[in-house]
Amino acid sequence: MRRWIIVAAAAAIALGGCGSGAQSGGAGRSGGHATLLTTLQPPTFDPASIASVGAVEGPLGYAVYDNLFRVDYAAGTVIPRLAESITPDEAATVWTIKLRPGVTFSDGTPLDAGAVKFNWDRIKDNPQLGSGCSTTIEDFKAIDVKGPLELRITLPEPRGSLPQQLFGSGQVRSGTCTNIASPAALKKHGKSYGTSPQTTVGAGPFVLKELVPGSHLTLERNPRYWDAPRPYLDKLTVRQAPDITTSVNAVMSGAAHVASVMAFTPDITRYKQAGFRYHLQPMNGAAMVIFNASRPPLDDPRVRRALTLATDLDDLTKKNFAETVSPSDGWLTRSSLFYDAGRAAQLRQPTNDLAEAQRLIDSYVAEKGGPVTVTVPAAPTAIPTFTTLQQQWRRLKNVQVNIETVTGQVATQRLLANQAQVALNQSGANDPEAMVASFGTGGPQNYLKWSDPQLDAILAKARPETDPARQKAHMVQAAERLVQLNWFIMLYRPGAPTLVAKDLTNVKLHDPSQVDLAQLRFR
Structure with a gap:
């Protein structure tokens, strides 16, 4: 049987992509x-x-x-x-x-x-x-x-x-x-x-x-x-470093040589426009807005899908990330072992459909009453993104979106404690084990306690599989199911x-x- 993964015989280093799409050269001196x-x-x-x-x-x-x-x-x-x-x-x-x-x-x-x-x-x-x-x-x-x-x-x-x-x-x-x-x-x-x-x-x-x-x-x-x-x-x-602004300023001024940051902000745009390069490995998955499906009104799939459909990714990335990111085109990258060009359309999350979004909200309100109210705890670096989303989601009748400014530490604590209705997060699940951890029932990285028997069954088939073609089929099926569940909105490729x-x-x-x-x- 063909194995999905075998260790190479010689040592090697996996090279990642740069913000400009190239690698730095290997020249240079030792020491320092x-x-x-x-x-x-x-x-x-x-x-x-x-x-x-x-x-x-x-x-x-x-x-x-x-x-x-x-x-x-x-x-x-x-x-x-x-x-x-x-x-x-x-x-x-x-x-x-x-x-x-x-x-x-x-x-x-x-x-x-x-x-x-x-x-x-x-x-x-x-x-x-x-x-x-x-x-x-x-x-x-x-x-x-x-x-x-x-x-x-x-x-x-x-x-x-x-x-x-x-x-x-x-x-x-x-x-x-x-x-x-x-x-x-x-x-x-x-x-x-x-x-x-x-x-x-x-x-x-x-x-x-x-x-x-x-x-x-x-x-x-x-x-x-x-x-x-x-x-x-x-x-x-x-x-x-206390924040991204400090890191960017330090590298640009020569006070620091390397800085790892966790988000794209206008400071990264400023850094790039000054002729500096950032380095990033494109990954499966997404930087995303995640929904707490265990708390009303987001426990109703109609509300999650409506907010997703009311999101304009082009507008969001243009206003908040300038030239540093592109809107997500699905869970799997084109370079991924699991990418299936024939299923690309099914793996792309539908967005920017206000008419369908309003129909779903109207259906929810007619059954359960309204308005649909969502409160977002946002750290200062996340406020611009959530402000844009607030503007987009408020285009829907009977939808109210409130932003509560908190520290980054509080935002993280609420996420990990399953207390946030909406949050920002990144997931780069690249294999069945990471999928189970992030989205499987009881997974250690499944902070919002998502649970779907259909997804669990798909992942249970993927975990023992050693044949590359069959494992790919399971992974594509899992990614497609995630799109259907609307547990999150995929914004752009994850990475720091x-x-x-x-x-x-x-x-x-x-x-x-x-x-x-x-x-x-x-x-």
Whole structure:
């Protein structure tokens, strides 16, 4: 049987797209000290907790730990890192991981199969760690060390997408299954592991040298790193930026060299117009307005569909994002392994149909009374987008839209606590495991408790599938069902733009939209 995903034999880096549609060149010099701004400073470098996948803290977790492997979602391949391969048996119930020989942690101890098992057993035996990896490895029937560099995983049922599940863990803050720390350090430091440079030991391109909570952290080149001559920089100072405006100004002025931001705003337009480039990996999924389908009036599919149909994406993106984004044309990108040109029309969410939107609202009001009232908790950076949506939705009779200004922290808290009627979010679900996590009943990333038996049944068929054609058919069917449910409005492709100063080069992205700090060079 043809496998959907097999690890390549040689190490490789997945290259991401830039805002201008090109990659930075590989030229440049080694050495130097760069400053990175991020939206979040990780509270700990514990491998069970810190993300090493994704554009927020992912670059920092990756810098310290690297990954066992990475997934290139567009190509449908696994990129070997600390592991050389991960392959299934014929039934896809037993998977074998073979590790790269000669890899050591920064303390000089070996990264072997026993170290991987120790990290996973630690997560499984200590639920208080709250690791995103726990739901994955709790499902394993067995984890067996078959040799110094060979680990065998036995599953209770076929799982065609186990590599993606290990890589993404179904979480926004992901990579926690593919982070491996030194067992010697974990045993020595116990609960204090990851809280200071002295208690943090990985096998990544950098070593944590300074950690000042609430202020900054410092990373220095790891002389033991297996993938020499990377990293090219000698040192990185990482600071937290309070907002996108600060990040843009810092990179443009030379006060910072790299900045990761979480949204497109007029500041990004200003940055681009000044001749700077942002870097982004186009992803399946969408930046989107999400509806709480468990709370009236959005528990009625007529209201959700009406608000979707009353949305004018061209007007929204023109007013709020200028030339930085294009309206969404469906869940799957044209470069995706799962893209089906013959189903493109069914996968494109209908919008900008006021007549049909009004008919649905009239039907709802006639049955349940009106007006339809929606309250939106909006952080300051989201107010322009929600103001435009408010104007568009108010074109409908018997629809009232109120905007409540809150802090970004409060907006996030309400989303995670299932308290917001409407919110902004991003989802880049690229495989069955991520779909289950984001949209399956009880999924760990399904913050608004969406539930649809038909979608659950589709995903249940997709998860064990190893044949590429059949898995593609299930994924297309799932994406089509999401369009029908109107749980959200797809605005534009998701992703976190990475801003880079003009004196840095060799900017390369991991999928999804994560800048590889080990590749950066000064010109």
